[in-house]
Amino acid sequence: MTRRGEISKAMARIKPHVRRTPVVQVNGFGLAYPVEMKLEQLQHSGSFKARGAFNTLLSAEVPEAGLVAASGGNHGAAVAYGAARLGHRARIYVPDIAGPAKIGLIREQGADLVVVPGAYGEAAEHAALYQAETGAMQVHPYDAETTVIGQGTVMAEWEEQGLVADTVLIAVGGGGLIAGALAWLGKGRRVVAVEPETSCALHAALSAGAPVDVEVSGVAANALGARRIGQICFDLARAEGIESVLVSDAAITAAQVALWREMRQLVEPAGATALAALMSGAYRPAPGERVAVLVCGGNIAPDPFGEG
Numbered sequence: 304m305t306r307r308g309e310i311s312k313a314m315a316r317i318k319p320h321v322r323r324t325p326v327v328q329v330n331g332f333g334l335a336y337p338v339e340m341k342l343e344q345l346q347h348s349g350s351f352k353a354r355g356a357f358n359t360l361l362s363a364e365v366p367e368a369g370l371v372a373a374s375g376g377n378h379g380a381a382v383a384y385g386a387a388r389l390g391h392r393a394r395i396y397v398p399d400i401a402g403p404a405k406i407g408l409i410r411e412q413g414a415d416l417v418v419v420p421g422a423y424g425e426a427a428e429h430a431a432l433y434q435a436e437t438g439a440m441q442v443h444p445y446d447a448e449t450t451v452i453g454q455g456t457v458m459a460e461w462e463e464q465g466l467v468a469d470t471v472l473i474a475v476g477g478g479g480l481i482a483g484a485l486a487w488l489g490k491g492r493r494v495v496a497v498e499p500e501t502s503c504a505l506h507a508a509l510s511a512g513a514p515v516d517v518e519v520s521g522v523a524a525n526a527l528g529a530r531r532i533g534q535i536c537f538d539l540a541r542a543e544g545i546e547s548v549l550v551s552d553a554a555i556t557a558a559q560v561a562l563w564r565e566m567r568q569l570v571e572p573a574g575a576t577a578l579a580a581l582m583s584g585a586y587r588p589a590p591g592e593r594v595a596v597l598v599c600g601g602n603i604a605p606d607p608f609g610e611g
Contacts, residue, residue, distance in 0.1 A: 306486035309448075310455040317357040317453065320388065322346050326464045331565045332558075332582050338594055339468050341461050344574050344601030349408065350526075351457050351480055351599050352381035352444070358453030359442050365391050368439040372396070373430035375423045375476070375525045376405030377573075377600055378444035383412035394433060396426040401525045404604040422519050423477075424530045445479030446533030455483030457597065462487075468595035472497055472586060474576035475505045475547075476527035478536025480599060485539040496540065496547040497580040499523050499555060504532040505540060506547045513537070522552045526573030526600055546586075550576060554583035562598070569607065574600040 324345050330337050347353040356378070360370070369392030372382040379395040386393035394415040397406060400422055409416050419425050434441045443450055457480065458471075470493040473481045481496055488494060496505050501521035508514045514537050519528040540547075558575035561582065562568045577596045580586040588594050 306452065306455070307489070309452045310459050310483070310487050313358045313452045314456045314459055316361050317354060317456065320357045320385070321353055323460060326461065326466070329566065332561050332578065334581060336588065336594070338578070338581065338596055339466065340596050340598055341457070342568065342598050343457060344568070344570050344598050348377070348380040348384040349600060349602040350377040350381065351454060352378045353384060354456050355450035355453035355479060356381040356385040356442060358456075359447070359449040360385050360389055360391065362449045363440065365440055366438055368437040369393055370442055371430050371433050371437075371439040372442040372444065373423065373426040374401070374444055375528055376401035376409070377526055377602060379414070380405060380408045380412065380602065382442050383409050383414035386414065387412045394439065396429045396433070398422045398426045398525075400528070402604040404606040404609065405525065405602050407606070407609060408602060422524065422530070423528050445477030445482070445529065446535055448535070450479050451482045451486060451535050453483070454480045455487045458484040458487040466595060468593045469493060470495060470588065470592060471595045471597065472577040472580055473597050474498070474527060474573055474599055475536075476502070476573065477529035478505055478533040478540070480597070482533065482536040482539050485543050485545070490543060494543065494545050495580065495586055496545055497577045497586070498547065498549055499527055499576060500549045500551055502527045502529075503549055504529050505536065506549060508532045508537050509540065509547055522555055523572040523576055526571060527576065548580050548585040550579040550583055550585050554579040554585070558582050568598070569603050570598055570601045571603045574598050
């Protein structure tokens with residue numbers, strides 16, 4: 304079965320467990336054209352990650368040792384959420400740069416949480432050791448078929464909701480979300496990858512011709528801070544010839560502020576990264592080109608109503 308067929312099956316599989324997130328058409332942000340947005344930060348646990356997590360958990364038999372996941376924050380929250388609702392034990396490793404808001408969100412779901420120094424790469428090393436020692440099932444945040452197929456339901460759902468855009472801009476960290484979009488769309492629409500200048504694993508891989516390690520820092524590092532792009536994403540991105548653009552931390556922050564001031568949407572930096580490409584001019588649509596932006600995460604730090 305093709306990946307597109309698998310995404311259709313995944314939509315039916317996870318439907319009882321995820322939200323159908325809203326789509327809005329917006330004029331503003333200093334742009335001379337409207338932008339269609341899908342507000343996936345309104346998904347359970349605050350990001351699209353719940354889709355891939357549920358698809359993985361519902362596609363395999365979970366061992367007695369339970370689940371293990373490494374995460375910059377959002378994936379861990381999604382796995383913890385899914386595990387709690389399906390009755391599984393879960394251990395989640397996150398780096399300390401995840402920040403108190405995301406760490407608190409994971410803890411609220413009842414997972415066994417371990418915070419480690421460093422970034423996502425260090426959390427992944429700890430998760431791999433735990434998996435080897437216990438036999439727990441690892442739920443990968445981006446470079447696994449069930450994860451990618453689950454994330455692809457975002458785009459399948461969006462097209463069901465009447466997406467008319469010629470071009471869709473998507474923020475990229477490890478690449479699970481954009482890989483899912485590419486798996487569903489193929490060459491049906493243009494997909495533009497948007498990454499922070501200081502966390503750009505896909506951009507570096509496309510330039511080098513293969514996945515390579517990159518240094519990770521910046522305002523969106525706790526969500527888009529993969530040191531190396533996933534192989535699934537890289538292969539799809541190269542096959543489809545997608546465009547990759549970079550945005551500064553200042554541009555991301557400006558888009559984050561604009562989403563609040565113009566739409567009253569509180570999003571984390573990663574959630575504003577795709578819009579930043581339009582506002583900053585890193586991506587300039589052609590005359591008449593219809594554009595859409597996926598707003599992918601809302602776990603803002605500090606939590607405006609919490610301690611983090």
